[in-house]
Amino acid sequence: MLKKIRGTFIMIHECIVMSVSNIFGNKVRSFLTVLGIMIGVTAVIALITTVSGVSNSISSSFSSLGAGTISVSVSGSDLKDGMSKDDLNELALLDEVDGITPTVSLRAQITRGGKTQSNVTVSGKNAYYFHLNEDIVTHGRALNFIDDDNSSFVCLISDEMVSTFFYATNPIGETIYISGVPFTVVGRYEEDSSSGIASIFSGTSNIFIPYTTALKMNNANSVTSFTVYLAEGVESEDASSALETAMDAMFSYEEDTFTITTMSSIEETMESMMSMMAALLAGIASIALIVGGIGIMNMMLTTVTERTVEIGLKKALGAMPWQIQIQFLIESFMLSLIGGITGVLLGLLLSLIMSEVIGSTFVISVSAIVLGVGFSAAVGILFGWAPARKASRLNPIDALRSM
Amino acid sequence: MADLDFFRMTDICKDYLMGEEVAHILKHVSLTVDEGEYLSVLGPSGSGKSTLMNIIGCLDVPTSGTYVLHGKAVEDLTPAEQAELRSLEIGFIFQNSQLLPRLTALKNVELPLIYAGVRPKERHERASAMLDRVGLSDRMHHLPNQLSGGQQQRVAIARALVGNPSLLLADEPTGALDQKTGKQIMELFQAINDEGKTILMITHDMHIAEHAHRIVHIIDGELSEGGSTEDA
Numbered sequence: 001m002l003k004k005i006r007g008t009f010i011m012i013h014e015c016i017v018m019s020v021s022n023i024f025g026n027k028v029r030s031f032l033t034v035l036g037i038m039i040g041v042t043a044v045i046a047l048i049t050t051v052s053g054v055s056n057s058i059s060s061s062f063s064s065l066g067a068g069t070i071s072v073s074v075s076g077s078d079l080k081d082g083m084s085k086d087d088l089n090e091l092a093l094l095d096e097v098d099g100i101t102p103t104v105s106l107r108a109q110i111t112r113g114g115k116t117q118s119n120v121t122v123s124g125k126n127a128y129y130f131h132l133n134e135d136i137v138t139h140g141r142a143l144n145f146i147d148d149d150n151s152s153f154v155c156l157i158s159d160e161m162v163s164t165f166f167y168a169t170n171p172i173g174e175t176i177y178i179s180g181v182p183f184t185v186v187g188r189y190e191e192d193s194s195s196g197i198a199s200i201f202s203g204t205s206n207i208f209i210p211y212t213t214a215l216k217m218n219n220a221n222s223v224t225s226f227t228v229y230l231a232e233g234v235e236s237e238d239a240s241s242a243l244e245t246a247m248d249a250m251f252s253y254e255e256d257t258f259t260i261t262t263m264s265s266i267e268e269t270m271e272s273m274m275s276m277m278a279a280l281l282a283g284i285a286s287i288a289l290i291v292g293g294i295g296i297m298n299m300m301l302t303t304v305t306e307r308t309v310e311i312g313l314k315k316a317l318g319a320m321p322w323q324i325q326i327q328f329l330i331e332s333f334m335l336s337l338i339g340g341i342t343g344v345l346l347g348l349l350l351s352l353i354m355s356e357v358i359g360s361t362f363v364i365s366v367s368a369i370v371l372g373v374g375f376s377a378a379v380g381i382l383f384g385w386a387p388a389r390k391a392s393r394l395n396p397i398d399a400l401r402s403m
Numbered sequence: 404m405a406d407l408d409f410f411r412m413t414d415i416c417k418d419y420l421m422g423e424e425v426a427h428i429l430k431h432v433s434l435t436v437d438e439g440e441y442l443s444v445l446g447p448s449g450s451g452k453s454t455l456m457n458i459i460g461c462l463d464v465p466t467s468g469t470y471v472l473h474g475k476a477v478e479d480l481t482p483a484e485q486a487e488l489r490s491l492e493i494g495f496i497f498q499n500s501q502l503l504p505r506l507t508a509l510k511n512v513e514l515p516l517i518y519a520g521v522r523p524k525e526r527h528e529r530a531s532a533m534l535d536r537v538g539l540s541d542r543m544h545h546l547p548n549q550l551s552g553g554q555q556q557r558v559a560i561a562r563a564l565v566g567n568p569s570l571l572l573a574d575e576p577t578g579a580l581d582q583k584t585g586k587q588i589m590e591l592f593q594a595i596n597d598e599g600k601t602i603l604m605i606t607h608d609m610h611i612a613e614h615a616h617r618i619v620h621i622i623d624g625e626l627s628e629g630g631s632t633e634d635a
Contacts, residue, residue, distance in 0.1 A: 316497075319490075319518045
């Protein structure tokens, strides 16, 4: 028994040596055969790696943008169309909540002296916003609670507005007109330069005024959209249920009056979309793998026909049917494995280049490599099976006579 | 008294279906060979001698009749067992030597030992000893196309002998060789037989057949004893 197992190992070792010599003895044909598998695996690896790199970048920018925040949009009911200042203050007092920034904005025409600029985005902010973003105020002061409470006609303007309206003069204390209403400039701020993906969601604006003032300018008395900043160590699920309880009470338990969106839920949606896309692309790419497998099968069938004499001879010399079968199986396995490994290397190279071009992170996906190599090896065995079986069943006499 | 179980064919028939008709290639062939004998089967082409050789070599099974080789009834064996029997008991020599073109002489001789599961080191030793025996110790690492026809046939003989089979089965071993080289091969066969190896040679050439110690004729699938060449 032991001798038999040892003999099998010796045989398989010789089969590998022989199949390598066969593969390399016919370089051009082997290369062409392997090409199909190679392209398939390259495509699968490159797609999976690139997509997972892109989704990694997206989710990392998401978490930098929205870690510990919850956005709420309010559709309101017939009785109550949004959140009043007091409602917001009440929510801000919840244990789970650190603070709230309402989102109120308007587009307005700005005039000062002889200069006019229309369609400028004016954002209503509260004191908490400046508490979070202390660094952005470069001159003068930030907006404070008193401004919020009194709906003061004060504003902060961006450096861009300063250069448009106050060339070479100090804007602090001066007056500008927003939609014809006079506002006193109390400070200037620097626009967030770390824009990137974040700016798509937050937008840029050129003038900040107290949000209560902005509501007045919009002829509204309630806020319909705001962002909640969580207290430290609070899970967004806990916070969102606390918010829900509080807001349900505010809206007299009417249905469909507000929507709470946590960043993690957005992230999850993004991620599942990304992985669906990756799976779809990989599915398309794996068609190439199947085509490659058919190529290998074709080549192996040709080889079996060409090598009938060799097969017959080996049988005459005492090779058992399974020994012949395993020799051909090893050959097709080796062929597709070579294709698989070069495909993985090429795919990784390609996705490295892609990640440089797109600017996403390059992450080596182990599962993609295992998938690529494993799939190609499976293709080799699967599509090598029939030809190998054919070879093992050849009648040695017919085989030798065909010479 | 000969050992009856070394090689005994009794009433072997082989039929082939040729379209609608059944062709009787071998008709009730009976043959007994003793261990250490040097026998040739002489017959023209189409006489059924290749079919006979395939049955003797366990490459084909008879339609009816029994064939016992070294105590084993071949028709009862599975294809795998037949392969094992070929590997252990029979050394084949073909007309065109049939060496694998991509393997060196040494590797070609090692081939039967690979299928028998012999270790590389022992394989190497036995194969080179056998090449030495057929006078090719200086050609071991040559590829078949770097060898002459006679040298190729010697490699084939070494390959047939390396597994130490009980029966050497040769199909027209000199068919592709010139007369002088053919004579050298026949001398080698004689030397191998002198060492006690049983040789069964199939040929259509009377001059070659005469090298054997006993000749049987096969004509139209029927076998007839031609007597001992020493008597002739």
